[in-house]
Amino acid sequence: MMTKPIAFTGSRLDRADNLRADPEAIAGMMNWRARLLKLDGLMPEIGDAGELVWGTLADAAEDAELVFLGLDDGKPCFAAVPAQGDASPRMANPNLWAIMATLSADDLAIYGGARSITDWHARHRFCSACGSDTSIAKGGWQRNCGSCQTQHFPRTDPVTIMLVEHDAKLLLGRGLGWPERAYSALAGFVEPGESIEEAVAREVLEETGVVAGNVEYIASQPWPFPSQLMMGCYSTAEAPEITLDTTELADARWFTREEVRAAMNGDAGAPINTPPRQAIAHHLLNWWLNKDPQ
Known part of the structure; x- marks a missing residue:
């Protein structure tokens, strides 16, 4: 919690x-x-x-x-x-x-x-059904098409953001174009017809080749850029071997508890920089550092 x-x-x-x-x-x-x-x-x-x-x-x-x-x-x-x-x-x-x-x-x-x-x-x-102008309704929590009468509602996109642990180490990734030492939890959009658990397993496998399971929900965060619901999860990996998808990530590595703790404390000698406190990834890393080791 x-x-x-x-x-x-x-x-x-x-x-x-x-x-x-x-x-x-x-x-x-x-x-x-x-x-x-x-x-x-x-x-x-x-x-x-x-x-x-x-x-x-x-x-x-x-x-x-x-x-x-x-x-x-x-x-x-x-x-x-x-x-x-x-x-x-x-x-x-x-x-x-x-x-x-x-x-x-x-x-x-x-x-x-x-x-x-x-x-x-x-x-x-504009209406996605017929292309006509839409107008604001329900105090701004709906838009209506005056032509085909379609009702449109604000969109929120579900995203899984997950910690993956194996042998007391944590899998973190560096996104394309990120600064050299910036690492965070892996993340990806939930696709139609998928559960949260399935999305976690698929995204981890696609991005790193790591097979993850035993998914647990930890916490969530609304992220208004533009409108996502970040669903923070924890999972465990079957094996540590990484096969990186270079179209998704610049790097992915396993980090020890001591390395993550040093990074979260802002130690100059830490091997990475971790996400800012405004991001749910920061909270997930704190949660992992304070949980009982596996």
Whole structure:
């Protein structure tokens, strides 16, 4: 079990789903009491104390689509859909890491949810069934096609991210284009018709040739770049031999508990650099270091 909150979880907002389906209730909340999360595109405005900045609905563009984020101590909170979504890799903008390090856990959770939903709206303005324009519905948690009447719902992509252990060592990989010493847990999207356990085994086998089993679920994290659910797992390997898929990874190696601990402690002599604390991989590595050795 995780002992520390995972980034992007724990939002204080009441999602108030019972109000989303009531257009009159949504319209009635769009008044002077409502708060608007101030975004520059998909990037948040940051206050002097490193916090999210809130304005009023008067700060939104006249033709902006507004998404109801929820209630904050009874006050309705909204975010405006930007003109464009973000199709670039999640870390193409280096300011993202700086922002994630600045925001409190609570603010980070609110921003993550707002970013995911507004980005989805910006990239789904047309119906996938007939190509016609869609319009915002259910307070921003749905889009409807006025032509063929198809209803569209926000997308969340499931991803397994897994630790693989063999003989008290952990299998970690370095992605293509990553810095030379940057290693993390293996990860991959769950495909249609797959269970979490099957996705873990398939991804590990495809990327490293290692046969993994005995999959256990550990924890999850919503990851808003653009909108993924990272499902953290632990598994054990039948044998340590690695056959690397160089189209997926630059490297994969086994690391001892001492090497992982040194890396997590930031020791200069550690053989690798581990993921930042905002990533679930960081929490999974801490979990492994504190679990009873196999």
